[in-house]
Amino acid sequence: MLKVGLTGGIGAGKSEVSRLLAGYGAIVVDADRIAREVVEPGTPGLAAVVAAFGEEVLTPEGTLDRPKLGSVVFADQDKLRTLNAIVHPLVGARSAELEAAAGPDAIVVHDVPLLTENGLAPLYDLVVVVDAAPATQLARLTALRSMAEEEARARMAAQATREQRLAVATLVIDNDGPLEALEPQVRKVWEELTARAAGGTTA
Template structure:
């Protein structure tokens, strides 16, 4: 299953709830951090491309500094993606190849639509929330509005995400309402899995 949604939509809450149910979650954001961890070739390549100003005193990646560069400059963002995306793809493929019998595997990936990956999944789930609510959530996490809006501008819009969605989850309310939707989705996923190959149990 491909799981996506715009920044601040609540995708991480959905992913965590599915993991509680027993899903195997492959988190693209975590992999993106792993491939530029201290001591990795990925971090060395990023530092070479963007200079020592994107490094913290301890040698780790200064994500805030790098974010200010790449979210303000499309060419810089493409340069970063050229470094990290191949590394992320390789690590993702390795995780997917790990044998987990009967697992329901969730690929938690913010840029599923932007990367044109919708056809690669058995099911695409999109988490939605109104733009203003997303901005408020991001502000509560300490992300300034201008930076939040800059990040939203690099992502697909709601219409593009809906166009590839098999399931839409509405996160305009509270977590209780969101979890109820996720729990119902999990029930249907398990039913589909247990029905066996070749079945198309409705969701």
Template sequence: MRVGLTGGIASGKSTVSAILVELGAVLIDGDALAREVVEPGTPGLQQVVDAFGTGVLTADGDLDRPALGAIVFADEARRKELEAIIHPLVFERIVELEASATPDDLVVHDIPLLAESGRAPTFDAVVVVDVPVETQVERMLTQRGMTREDAEARVRAQATREDRLAIATHVIDNTGTLEDLRRRVLEVHADLTGPAA
């Protein structure tokens, strides 16, 4: 079974994917792949530098994510330009990873921008990790040290909470404790892997 897992920034999606991996799921992590395709020496990093200039590189030649983020989160056209470079490269890697999974595997695609991509219908199920916007912003302030302005800009750059919930076949509320979250993930996992799945 192929499952799309999504949620807004700071919703706790990474925690949910880690629990699913503990339960035996094969994880295809869009964020991790997006980092992988722009590692030093990759054609992806060269394309980003060609588009955005050497100012998006650190002294060591790595991608300077904060510098690039400052450009793309302030300008939607530049963000779309970056996505046009990264998304096809990530998609190639996803195809490779999926081909290596067995038919019995629960293959979970961790895709931050699933609602934006229009790819929800390509999955057997869509799991949305859900928290209110205020919770997302608060977590970015306290856990990531962002300014309120930056945090709110990141939220605005993504699909709305309503857009994500509209594509969900399963919703995981993450406003409670870690134990509450684990219990809900176990329920969803059982539903996805049970006899009816």
């Protein structure tokens, strides 16, 4: 099994890279998706979040109000750390279960937004970073996700810097350009991953 960490700043295009790798045959373990699952209604995770942040982070239907919680934690580093301390162990345990089920010959790509921030790079055989300039990230968040510029900047500031992410990268995918420039780069990375998984060496 080849264990790959995939990361990138918000708006860098990591989700699209993850989708392409899955199409090539990677087993993708999506930390964001798992993070949503572990705080669904009735879970110990949601109970812990409510205990920490109060009933006001719930919708009238009893589900987690993500925009409300986001506005709270991304403006306060202590509260963000509190949330991470609840969610990250649950995500880690579920990710390990999915990885174990993948099989010995699989290329398992862990899609982890906060890989750099949480010092997780040593857990993987290699780390792929999807890179984009901060100005590109900001433009995508405001134009494509209709996010207010102030909120977009706050979310970017809560993450690692571009330099910190690149420092842990084994392979870098440059996604500063148009979407059509992305696929050939991802295909090349997939070729590199399959070569490594087979025990080959590539440049």
